[in-house]
Amino acid sequence: MLRRIITSLLALSPFMHLQAADQVLRVPNTAENRMILEQLELEHDCYGKSPEYLDFLYDKRAKNLLEQRNTFRNILLRNSKVYVEDVDALNRSLVTRDDLGKYHTLEETEASIKEYADKYPDLTILKSAGNTHENRNVWVLEISNKKTGGDKSSFLIMGSHHAREWISTEVPLALMKHLLDNYGKIDAVTKVLDESRIVIVPMVNPDGSAHSRTKQRMWRKNRRPVASSIGVDNNRNYAFKWGTTGASPNPSSDTYRGPEPMSEIENQIVVNLQKEYDFDTAVSFHSYSELVLWPWGYTGKIKSKDHQVFEKHGKAMGQILGYKPMQISGLYEASGGFDDMLYADFGVLTYTIELGKWFVPQENEIDPICEKSIQAMMYLFENAKNPLPVNQDPAYVTKGILQNVVRDLVIDDNQSRLDISLSSLSLLPDSAIQLAMDGLEMETRLRDQIFDYINRHRSFHRMQN
Numbered sequence: 001m002l003r004r005i006i007t008s009l010l011a012l013s014p015f016m017h018l019q020a021a022d023q024v025l026r027v028p029n030t031a032e033n034r035m036i037l038e039q040l041e042l043e044h045d046c047y048g049k050s051p052e053y054l055d056f057l058y059d060k061r062a063k064n065l066l067e068q069r070n071t072f073r074n075i076l077l078r079n080s081k082v083y084v085e086d087v088d089a090l091n092r093s094l095v096t097r098d099d100l101g102k103y104h105t106l107e108e109t110e111a112s113i114k115e116y117a118d119k120y121p122d123l124t125i126l127k128s129a130g131n132t133h134e135n136r137n138v139w140v141l142e143i144s145n146k147k148t149g150g151d152k153s154s155f156l157i158m159g160s161h162h163a164r165e166w167i168s169t170e171v172p173l174a175l176m177k178h179l180l181d182n183y184g185k186i187d188a189v190t191k192v193l194d195e196s197r198i199v200i201v202p203m204v205n206p207d208g209s210a211h212s213r214t215k216q217r218m219w220r221k222n223r224r225p226v227a228s229s230i231g232v233d234n235n236r237n238y239a240f241k242w243g244t245t246g247a248s249p250n251p252s253s254d255t256y257r258g259p260e261p262m263s264e265i266e267n268q269i270v271v272n273l274q275k276e277y278d279f280d281t282a283v284s285f286h287s288y289s290e291l292v293l294w295p296w297g298y299t300g301k302i303k304s305k306d307h308q309v310f311e312k313h314g315k316a317m318g319q320i321l322g323y324k325p326m327q328i329s330g331l332y333e334a335s336g337g338f339d340d341m342l343y344a345d346f347g348v349l350t351y352t353i354e355l356g357k358w359f360v361p362q363e364n365e366i367d368p369i370c371e372k373s374i375q376a377m378m379y380l381f382e383n384a385k386n387p388l389p390v391n392q393d394p395a396y397v398t399k400g401i402l403q404n405v406v407r408d409l410v411i412d413d414n415q416s417r418l419d420i421s422l423s424s425l426s427l428l429p430d431s432a433i434q435l436a437m438d439g440l441e442m443e444t445r446l447r448d449q450i451f452d453y454i455n456r457h458r459s460f461h462r463m464q465n
């Protein structure tokens with residue numbers, strides 16, 4: 001993939017900053033580097049990432065900011081590499097035709113969904129889930145054998161929360177074709193559509209997607225004007241822990257969280273779909289970085305109570321894709337994301353898959369990425385039909401209460417809810433609480449803090465009795 005990029009991983013020369021082209025730099029993913037980037041409001045969390053490195057846009061603004069802060073500049077650039085020499089030139093070289101070549105334009109995306117809905121009326125229901133700010137439909141295609149009833153598992157497959165991540169629409173479209181063209185031909189596909197409901201939203205942010213495809217390739221957000229700027233980052237606007245970490249309050253930022261939680265129609269559409277279909281499992285495709293990710297994103301201080309399930313299926317998909325599986329916060333903390341909300345508020349097993357090595361991979365890479373992603377989704381359809389069944393095991397229940405304590409404690413936003421959780425914990429023996437903390441791999445300082453709270457609750461109760 002992108003030999004152009006790979007061969008350009010050269011050490012940064014001291015004169016590099018004199019170049020005019022916008023570059024993408026790759027720096028070690030350290031707390032120090034993240035702090036510098038955050039202080040300068042240089043966004044790193046919307047480019048490539050791994051536990052080892054972070055990419056950020058090294059444009060004129062970044063160069064000026066770093067010129068003024070020599071210490072920061074020296075620290076940040078001392079181990080940096082150039083990941084992309086010239087962002088514009090790279091983007092221009094990827095798709096040379098006006099019809100976007102193998103990539104789908106907005107019109108082609110819509111036409112393709114309609115064509116497949118028309119072609120397979122017994123297997124599909126097509127609807128618009130709502131209209132965006134620029135009055136575009138958000139198309140939703142439900143795929144299932146309508147003749148089979150029963151309590152079907154529901155899966156949500158999404159693309160293009162972020163406009164410039166074109167490949168993230170190609171994968172859901174390819175999956176749609178695979179499922180519909182192979183029903184009755186491939187046993188595994190037939191079984192999936194007989195027993196499950198697959199709901200595909202190839203492009204949840206069509207306004208941003210249109211803008212990226214026709215006007216500004218690197219556009220990320222939606223297109224709703226807010227304050228003096230345009231656009232909200234749809235993957236920072238979900239309600240759960242909104243605005244607490246790794247999301248910008250600044251409307252001009254690429255990771256702008258929006259004026260309030262769930263302010264954006266695209267986000268409301270997703271929650272409405274969840275309420276309608278009661279999804280068991282969900283996948284949101286993004287690009288780039290070759291990662292399979294799962295909650296939590298808002299904190300790295302605990303794993304989720306369902307971490308083992310997330311890890312099991314995450315690793316299996318990672319193996320199929322050749323991608324690295326991990327909890328989101330292993331990269332950095334970010335709040336208001338799709339995964340955290342669907343999992344925390346609705347109990348959905350939710351993954352984000354970061355496809356490929358650039359937002360828009362070369363055209364000849366589209367098919368291999370789609371084929372592997374289809375395999376990974378088939379794995380998930382067959383193995384994650386009811387992945388998080390009701391579990392009354394006391395140890396698991398305790399982990400759930402602790403998970404809620406952390407939710408309300410890490411960024412203290414709901415004292416009464418916290419009090420209820422703490423009083424139920426205060427009735428348990430310390431050993432049971434400790435065991436649950438071990439299960440969540442809770443950070444030591446947080447354990448001490450929670451035991452302080454619990455002990456205060458206990459002495460308060462003793463005083464009252």
Ligand SMILES: [Zn+2]
Nearest residue numbers: 162165286287
């Ligand atoms: Zn994204």
